[in-house]
Amino acid sequence: MNELDAEVVKVGDYVVVQRQNYYKLHKVTANGNLLLGKDQLEMSSIIGRPMWTTYKMEAKVTGKRLYTLLETKEVESLSKDLKSVLPSGLDNRSIIDDGTSQQLSTEDIVGLREAGKSSKEIVGKLIENSKTFQNKTEYSQAKYLKKKEKKYFEYITIRKPTIRLIQDIYFRMDHQKISSLRMDTLAQLLSYSGVNADGLYMVYDSGSQGLPASAMLHRIGAGTNGKLIHMHPGNIPQRTLIQAMNFPEEQLRRMLTVNIYSLIRMYYQGTEQFLEVSKYKAKSDTLNVECIVLESNDTDFTEDVANPKVPKAEAEVKAEGITEDNSSNRAVNSFESKGLKRKLKDAPSHEPPKKPKWLIETQEAVEIMKVTKADGLAIIAKEHPLNIIKGLLPFLGISRPFVIYHSSREPLQETYVALKQRSDVINLRLFANFLRSHQVLPDRTHPDILMSDTGGYLLYGYLVD
Amino acid sequence: MSFNGSKDLVEEGDVVILYIAPSNMHSLEVTPKTLNKKGILVENVFQTVYGALKVASLVGAKYGAKVDLSRGWAYVLQPTSDLWTLTLPHRTQIIYTPDISNIVYLMELEPGDTVIETGTGSGSLSHALINAIKPHGHLYTFDFHEQRVSVADIEFKKHGLERYVTVEQRDVCQTGFGDALEGKANAIFLDLPHPWLTIEHATRCFRKSGGRLCSFSPCIEQVQRTCEKLMSAGFIEIKTIECLQRELTVQYKTVPVLKLECLKSKHTDDNRNENNGKEVGGLERLVTVSHAHSLPGHTGYITIATLPPIGRRSC
Structure with a gap:
């Protein structure tokens, strides 16, 4: 499908910027800069070039860490180039840590950098001026060079975002932003939900930047018949990581993003009743028409959802907290979601006759749910999942699986x-x-020193007659 | 034909899952007659711990419906790749859903992909791979064992999956994957005793745009040799993980609560007599989980690597 050179970087696309083992998500704009650690990169030269292109960071002004990008095929490897020429010690008996092994001062090193020296030159100087480097063992030298290489590495590669890469970026950066969904848990969530190119799937997600929905839409695939109903509890869905995948329009159209309250209310009460409630509330609260739907009349849903464990007020605060969190986070497109928010708020007052997108999508979802039962259901909740699963099970087909993720065990125990x-x-x-x-x-195989213990919990089951 | 898309009703020829308990599930083919041990065609009756089931009686039943056994009941489910993995007839060791999930995820599969798998084994992973890449993707799966290949081939046909899969008998360590597959695959999976012997063959089968290679090995020595080979063949992002799934059994636990506060002051005689002289506070009922006393502590190491596109490879 995607042969080399077929995919070039366009303005508006998301890309993953790779600098050795460090990855960062970036939205391409016509004249954008990217902050990579302390380095500012001018990103415009990647536009129109294929994914997987490697660039050398060239200092624009000597002394400042502002770089332009120069396409390159060669990547200098410090560890290979420097290590092979140097002698090494057998063990560390003669190495004493007295803080004086490096003869260069911090100023000297910063000076080298500001003079625009290449990473190879800088690290070469560091080794030259190290009293102990030549006594270090071969392995220890390799480790040292790797560490320095990481600091001074001057190459970046532009990659196409994949679920694996974006999950990894967010999990490392701030795992709570994606509900601490670890790679293996997300993988199992996808397996157990049964999601594939065929059928209708539902996902409820309250604040994972859209990662689960994005991953499910990816499994549903481009040019297939699969559909996804993506439910969220707040005013504005979190979609950062859905946008990050650059899905084609056709694929995105098969995902309906709806507010869970609106969806359930419209399903049981009908569109007219639903709109009446919104209209009535709109008069009393002109500030934000959209969120009225979520904030009122929780009591008249269904019997199942009638007893929320979390008091209503608290739930609202929570929902707001999540949205705020989203807008204030410094994820790549935070400014964009703010723009979206403004638009949504303005829309009803400027052109009242036009149906808002959320209403169209909710109606569409209700129509689908009336005739088709879902083939799989996934819930990734920050809330107590019991009422959510009770509320959504009526829309799942029999003989079909559901899977619930929570970062704590207790809510799942109670749900069980x-x-x-x-x-x-x-x-x-x-x-x-x-x-x-x-x-x-070779000769140094062992489990990694650090592992993650925040895998969360999965509750999995099947609905039957 | 029950593996390709959701169905509401059981039809003759379907493979269904008979669910009795989480640890008591069976897959069975819905045919009115079956061959008995002597090779004579007899009525297809399936025996469970709760009595017999006339398999033909399932035809027309709703998937998800309760069905009667002679001494109890069961549910009939449409197979998902997870249920199939739990109930399939074993011809080899198989890979289970926790590892399968990681493999499919790490290979970054999506509908439309072309995947190579070797060896086919009992087809546990094959079903999951097909599920991930259909309707317009294709799986090429190889095994050097003649009988496994032919049984897998029959199974895929019975399951209505033959459009998405090609099974072939081949010793890929010796002969590679064949010219026809050169430059075709975006993902390759190896479950072999000597995976490092196939890396060169595998590299040739990747598309110009590169892809992901995954190797599953129980022993760390296999992993070491494979990783070394992968590195020299130009693969990057080489990672090895192991993942264990731990099941938690939810249960009520009643724990006694001691009352020690009241010991600080003098008690009346009545009180002490009631409790036989002991100070007992009562019982508390908790919902908690118990962990398995014995569970799989190792399945296999999953090694995963990226092959960059041609022109961006270091070798």
């Missing part, structure tokens, strides 16, 4: 106990995962 009492849920299982990565090098 409640679902176990129902006769229409089977194969209920609660999981947690252990994930460990390994360093694999």
